[in-house]
Amino acid sequence: MQLSILIASVTLILTMLTPLVVHATPPVQSPRWVLVDDLRVRAGSGTEHLVTGTLSRGAELILKGATVDDFCLIEGEGQYGYVACRYLSAERVVRPKAGENGVDAAQRWISGNGVTLREGPRPNAAVVGRLSLNATVKLLREEGGSGYCEVQPADGPRGYTACRYLALTPVVLANILGYRRADEAPSADYDPERAFWLEPSWNALEQYAEYLKHRHPEIPAQGPWPHNEALERMKAHLALGLKARKPAPYADWSELKDKASQDMNKTQMEAPASELQRAIGIEGPLHDAISADGGAARIIQLIRALEFPRIQPSLLRNEGNIAPPTSTTEEASGRFNVVYRQLVTPRPKPKPSAEEGSGPGLYDMLARTQLLVRPVQRVQLFRDGRLQAEPSLVRMKETLWRDVDEPMCSDWSPGFGFGDADASIWRYFDGDAIAGDGRNTSHRDSLSRNPAGRLFAFYTNIDLPRASAIRTETPMSLDRGRTGFLRGTHLNYDLDGDGIPDLALWEGEGKGPGHLDGSTTTDDRWYRLVLVNIAGKWKVLGSDVFGYGCGC
Numbered sequence: 001m002q003l004s005i006l007i008a009s010v011t012l013i014l015t016m017l018t019p020l021v022v023h024a025t026p027p028v029q030s031p032r033w034v035l036v037d038d039l040r041v042r043a044g045s046g047t048e049h050l051v052t053g054t055l056s057r058g059a060e061l062i063l064k065g066a067t068v069d070d071f072c073l074i075e076g077e078g079q080y081g082y083v084a085c086r087y088l089s090a091e092r093v094v095r096p097k098a099g100e101n102g103v104d105a106a107q108r109w110i111s112g113n114g115v116t117l118r119e120g121p122r123p124n125a126a127v128v129g130r131l132s133l134n135a136t137v138k139l140l141r142e143e144g145g146s147g148y149c150e151v152q153p154a155d156g157p158r159g160y161t162a163c164r165y166l167a168l169t170p171v172v173l174a175n176i177l178g179y180r181r182a183d184e185a186p187s188a189d190y191d192p193e194r195a196f197w198l199e200p201s202w203n204a205l206e207q208y209a210e211y212l213k214h215r216h217p218e219i220p221a222q223g224p225w226p227h228n229e230a231l232e233r234m235k236a237h238l239a240l241g242l243k244a245r246k247p248a249p250y251a252d253w254s255e256l257k258d259k260a261s262q263d264m265n266k267t268q269m270e271a272p273a274s275e276l277q278r279a280i281g282i283e284g285p286l287h288d289a290i291s292a293d294g295g296a297a298r299i300i301q302l303i304r305a306l307e308f309p310r311i312q313p314s315l316l317r318n319e320g321n322i323a324p325p326t327s328t329t330e331e332a333s334g335r336f337n338v339v340y341r342q343l344v345t346p347r348p349k350p351k352p353s354a355e356e357g358s359g360p361g362l363y364d365m366l367a368r369t370q371l372l373v374r375p376v377q378r379v380q381l382f383r384d385g386r387l388q389a390e391p392s393l394v395r396m397k398e399t400l401w402r403d404v405d406e407p408m409c410s411d412w413s414p415g416f417g418f419g420d421a422d423a424s425i426w427r428y429f430d431g432d433a434i435a436g437d438g439r440n441t442s443h444r445d446s447l448s449r450n451p452a453g454r455l456f457a458f459y460t461n462i463d464l465p466r467a468s469a470i471r472t473e474t475p476m477s478l479d480r481g482r483t484g485f486l487r488g489t490h491l492n493y494d495l496d497g498d499g500i501p502d503l504a505l506w507e508g509e510g511k512g513p514g515h516l517d518g519s520t521t522t523d524d525r526w527y528r529l530v531l532v533n534i535a536g537k538w539k540v541l542g543s544d545v546f547g548y549g550c551g552c
Contacts, residue, residue: 032074033093034059034083037136037170041081043248045071050248053079056134056170058095061088077172098168108151108166110135113198117159121148128159133198134170137161173198193230200242202342202368205234209363225363235365238342241373244334250319250539251279253308253531260303269296276303280529281543284513286484298484305483306506306529309492313536314500315462322532324542325378325418325457329370332394336376336461340394343369347401371395376461381503383420383455385471385493387464394459412550415446416528419455421546425524428514428548455491456505456530456544469493469503478510485510486523504531504538515549 034055042049045068055061055077064080065073071082099105113133118125121143131137137151142163149163173195192211196204209231213219219226256279259272273289273296280303287302288295316322323335333340347366371393378392414429415421429442439447474490485508492501505528511519512526520526526546531538 030063030090032061032063032072032088032090034061035087035089035093037096039083039087041074041079041083042071043081045069045073045082049082050246052081052248054134055079055083056095056172058093059172060092063088095169104138106139108137108139108168109170110137110161110165111167111171112165115161115165117151117153117156117161118148119159121146121150121160125160129153129156131161131165133173137166139166196234200234200237202238202370205231205238208234228363231363235342235344239344241339241341242333243337243339244330246334246337247331250532250534250541253538253540256280256303256540260300264300266297269300273297273299276300279540281545282527282529283545285519286511286513298482301479302483302485302508305478306488308490308504308506308531308538309501311533311536311538312500314494314498314533315465315496315502316460316533317535319534319539321460321462321534322541323376323459324530325459326542327394327459329372329394329396332372332376332459336372336459338376338461339373340370341373343371345369365400367397367399367401369395369397376459377463378459379457379464380454381456381458381469381493382453383491384453385469386453387467387469387495389464392459412547413445413449414442414547414549416450416544416546418450418457418544419528420450420452421446422525424522425512425526425546427522428512428520428524456503456528456542458503458532458541465496469495470497472501478508480510485527489525500533502533503541504533505529506531512546512548520548 034057037057039055039057039059040051041053041055043052044050059077061074061076061079063072064075067085068082070085072085072088073082074080074088094101096103096107098107110131110133112131115131116127117129117131119128120126131153135153137153140150140152140158142149143160147163148160149166150158150160151166152158192204192208196208212228212231256276260276262272264272270290276299277283277287277289280299282299282302285291285293286295287299289299290296320335320337323332327335329340332338344365345367347364373393375391375393377389378394380388382388423439423443426439426443426446470493472490472492474492476488476490478485478487480486487509489507489509491505491507493503493505494500495502507525508527508529509523509525511521512524514520524546528544530541530543532541533539
């Protein structure tokens with residue numbers, strides 16, 4: 001008995017004397033500096049996530065969030081994403097420079113994007129490679145008078161490139177692009193024309209146009225612009241065609257389930273629930289992750305409650321085979337690896353008597369149109385399994401000048417974006433005029449866009465083997481208080497008839513988000529979640545939410 005008491009006493013004393021080990025999380029919003037070259041920035045906290053950019057040694061960043069799986073959420077130099085925490089320092093790191101701090105005096109950094117590497121010091125010499133922005137090379141010699149330098153890239157054969165593209169330090173692209181905090185002035189290196197040629201895009205062209213407006217206040221706010229040679233070259237380059245970056249990967253349903261299944265108290269729910277809310281595209285007062293009304297818990301409980309069938313690889317082998325109906329032309333270009341073009345419609349000279357509108361106004365362009373150079377298939381899925389496919393260039397048009405102001409919500413329509421809705425849900429709009437068929441104006445307008453029976457749509461670059469998918473339907477009941485839904489319906493579609501579902505659509509029924517007055521008083525089927533079988537894994541393709549109002 002005395003021995004037991006002695007052991008317990010010693011244990012208690014040792015416990016009191018042993019220091020408490022705490023794995024401290026660095027304070028959010030504190031500065032960090034990059035320790036290595038070519039540090040990869042990812043869309044999520046893990047090596048499985050898409051690389052969205054790179055950072056060079058000495059880059060200054062701001063820590064935006066707590067450490068997650070040894071990854072830190074950062075912002076800086078035009079980047080926002082996750083990097084491996086072990087490559088960040090709390091102490092300032094000097095940017096590398098040729099000949100300083102142990103850096104080889106012959107080292108150079110490429111200051112352009114896609115710079116040509118040639119076999120000889122001549123503009124007509126054979127091309128042996130391309131050098132990306134900030135690629136490191138060793139300067140071997142300068143060919144006097146030719147403007148060419150012989151270099152040895154870190155990877156690949158030696159060759160000749162224009163000496164003007166060799167820099168003594170890495171290019172800080174964010175400075176050239178003008179990325180800065182709201183309280184900062186543009187960098188001295190800010191060069192929007194050069195930024196366009198480093199990363200050609202419509203956004204870069206717009207940024208250059210805004211730069212011109214700022215530098216030349218004499219340019220009329222709404223009248224025709226003077227001719228600008230740099231803008232003309234940019235327009236011509238965009239018309240030739242670009243290939244967009246690959247978009248972020250689809251959310252993995254099993255990973256969402258794992259995140260929702262973690263033990264967490266009410267105060268810990270908001271951050272993961274916000275991420276889950278974005279992933280499944282749900283909205284409304286009952287499913288607002290940051291509301292004080294339990295929205296975070298309902299989102300988490302909903303994902304916990306939804307179970308989709310076990311699957312094996314089937315028709316769609318990778319994420320480059322399918323895109324959601326909300327895809328822009330650029331997103332489709334990146335997803336399907338197809339070049340897209342930007343075409344502009346010239347703005348006619350306004351009549352002397354005409355008043356200028358208050359549209360955005362951009363140079364001499366009335367509108368711009370984006371389209372793929374090669375078509376993909378746009379497939380309309382019907383509830384009964386029918387598949388209606390037609391070629392599409394994913395064409396999108398944006399008006400840049402307007403002679404009159406457009407009314408608010410002029411481009412909005414009630415209903416689902418890509419499918420028909422139950423007749424009962426249209427009772428919400430009973431203030432509309434009723435036609436002879438018993439439908440109100442909102443219902444008739446919706447049917448003109450989405451005829452009866454339509455459910456969802458998608459783009460694909462493969463030819464579907466069947467005109468109709470094999471469909472199965474399974475109803476389910478839910479706890480309204482826990483999930484925000486009273487019941488739901490699982491609709492599974494086998495596109496190629498191999499017995500394995502390729503698409504899974506879940507339709508939720510409950511009180512809808514409504515408009516400005518809050519949730520509806522009726523139970524409607526207002527939410528659709530669509531998953532796609534990619535190589536045997538369920539991925540979130542998209543969602544569709546019934547629109548009760550545009551918010552205006």
